[in-house]
Amino acid sequence: MTALDLAEADFDTDSLALLDAAQQTARALDHGYVGTEHLLLAAAQRLPEVRAALSGDGLAGPDRLTTELQRMVAAHPEWSHYIADDDALAAIGVDGPAVRAKARAEFGELFTPATPGPGMTARAANVLGQASERARADNRLVRPIDIVIGVLADGDSVAHQLVAGLGYDPAALLG
């Protein structure tokens, strides 16, 4: 399993690597959670097509995204108070991943966890869950680009705000 404790079977190798990279990105920024913004930053660092879409006109690349994100986080101190569900559960003595593992073992595909792993925000989890559902409907695995499209399509996500704040139209970015 990856550190994010996802239903790995739904994600291709590159997607799993992207999720690990997002966690590393969050850790490097000393953010105590993995949000849509970290998924986007990891994608900008790892995926040539995303990097090209963001930096094709010279306006933004991963470094500019990181700088803008740090500015946004500084302007929203409440974000740093975010406590991921599994961390909060552990703090009161409940092993969330163990409960989900038991549910997954007993109920299989009927079980759709709302929080796929330690440190992930509910919004990021939702994006991954939806990407997983779409891929399953198409009888394929989740690809990295599915994750990027998901984070940008969510108008309330920090990733969306991050890109919009830099002057891009998130919906048109990867169109």
Add this chain to the structure above:
Amino acid sequence: MAINEQRLRTGSPEVGLAGVAALRRLADEIEPLHVHRAREAGWSWERIAAKLDVSKQAVHKKYAAREQKVSR
């Protein structure tokens, strides 16, 4: 994530309340599975409601439509 780990160790009200809220969300993830299992085993809404310690109306309102969708 040194900052977060430090906060989690302090046993603050913030962390405890976040834990309670997360526990509710975790229950919301698990409850539908067991309601579904009970329905498949032929349990009535009334019996399920009694086990969950809620009213029959509440459990029916929450799950009836979902159960119809799953069983189609």
